[in-house]
Amino acid sequence: MHPRPSPIAASLYTLRDMDVDVIIMHGPHGCCFRTGRLLESDGVRVLTTSMAENDFILGAGEKLENTLIKAYDMFNPKLMGVVGTCASMIIGEDLKEAISNADLDCTVIPVESHGGFGEGDNTEGAIMVLDSAVECGVIPSDEAERQIKMLKKATEIEKTRGMAQGEYIKPNFGDNKEEVAKKLVSAIKEGKKVAFVLNAKKETSYLFADIVNFDYADVNGDNEPIVVANLDENIGLTRIRNHAKNIKNQLESTNVNVDCITGGLDEYPETGKIAAEYLKDKDLDMIVVFGVPHAFPVEDFDAETIAITDGPRLVEPLRKLGYDNVVAELDAHSKTLGTNEIVYSDFGSMIRSVIDWNK
Structure with a gap:
């Protein structure tokens, strides 16, 4: 019932762990704002396609292509990630097509995450990154399988022993x-x-x-x-x-x-x-x-x-x-x-x- 971390934020952190140079969030400029700003402190450049009302109706594939090209020209990255958001994924934006059309001389990991993916667990966003990274040849499949196993256990612990038990828990700052x-x-x-x-x-x-x-x-x-x-x-x-x-x-x-x-x-x-x-x-x-x-x-x-x-x-x-x-x-x-x-x-x-x- 209380707010929980988003699969989108988990996708961003997991891409960071893979040492991507740039992450593009395909969505409104305010989506996961705090996480994006924090990751800048870890050396990752986080950009957004800044989708607006017209894009929710007409689509924003061209916007994503242009942002990909601009990001490559600005930062000359070796590894990039493109992360979907609720807005872009609900209307069915095709991240892979935009990446293909941009035709950049670097590896780009597409992550079709959104806030309600699966059960809405934040770990789902991390799992999506791992699966996509294997497809892109960034990490071996056995490493992805090990991490996915851990992420599923983490979800189980949060739901049985942590703060994802389904009830509202009032914030408490603990003992003196x-x-x-x-x-x-x-x-x-x-x-x-x-x-x-x-x-x-x-x-x-x-x-x-x-x-x-x-x-x-x-x-x-x-x-x-x-x-x-x-x-x-x-x-x-x-x-x-x-x-x-x-x-x-x-x-x-x-x-x-x-x-x-x-x-x-x-x-x-x-x-x-x-x-x-x-x-x-x-x-x-x-x-x-x-x-x-x-x-x-x-x-x-x-x-x-x-x-x-x-x-x-x-x-x-x-x-x-x-x-x-x-x-x-x-x-x-x-x-x-x-x-x-x-x-x-x-x-x-x-x-x-x-x-x-x-x-």
């Missing part, structure tokens, strides 16, 4: 960050067994990794927490692998050791369960899960639990799953686009502040 940080720092200081679980999605990992990015010796050098993370640098597209590699290197440079790698940054629907399997016999007093905490089976553990999410509408579902405390980080996507370094998170900063106060 200072009080939760004090509880966490005290647990480490008192010698309790604490585990950190980074189960993050793609580039948002740059923000969530900041939560473990502190010197444990400043709290209790004899009680180093267990760190579990989905930072496998050998899984996924090149961009995603580089994110994992960057974060691992930066954590190691600050003497943060990752005890268990659960999988890749696009495997968050599965890596929560892998983390749980690794931790089940560790006799833990506290578990801190951040990124996509609803993919972690918190109900299987008899320990104090903290979840850190980037979705205000996920706070209540996480509490219902059994988390004792839930903290909300805001604007994770906008803070992490265009970066290759760990960025400060509100909760990570609060942890470090609490540590400084206790010195």
Whole structure:
């Protein structure tokens, strides 16, 4: 009932992950405006055909052809994407025909997405990109199949444990960050067994990794927490692998050791369960899960639990799953686009502040 991410936005992000140079949105200039603007920070040029009322009646194939040619002349791209919108897809615009007529000396991936495609799940837009990228020879079919499997599992998790359960969920900004940080720092200081679980999605990992990015010796050098993370640098597209590699290197440079790698940054629907399997016999007093905490089976553990999410509408579902405390980080996507370094998170900063106060 409440607004959810659009398949169109998912198409845009997935094309970004394939390192396209330019994306053309075939629709009105305001469609997915915020997503398009954000992706500019990641080095992708996002253009629109600016369809208007007459185009909804008469069609805008020529407009798309002209925009394709102009984009090629402006940016000389090697790889482009054309993304449909509700307006262009409802009237049956033929993206492939326009691409063929433009006859550009580069690869162009057509994505016939719109806001109501299939069940309206945002992951449908990403799946459409993957299927089209295989047809264009951009990625191998086995990689597409692996990612599609993950995307379908992500949808299942959102519908059963997240904010796509069909009911209205009021936004909630979670518990007081200072009080939760004090509880966490005290647990480490008192010698309790604490585990950190980074189960993050793609580039948002740059923000969530900041939560473990502190010197444990400043709290209790004899009680180093267990760190579990989905930072496998050998899984996924090149961009995603580089994110994992960057974060691992930066954590190691600050003497943060990752005890268990659960999988890749696009495997968050599965890596929560892998983390749980690794931790089940560790006799833990506290578990801190951040990124996509609803993919972690918190109900299987008899320990104090903290979840850190980037979705205000996920706070209540996480509490219902059994988390004792839930903290909300805001604007994770906008803070992490265009970066290759760990960025400060509100909760990570609060942890470090609490540590400084206790010195």
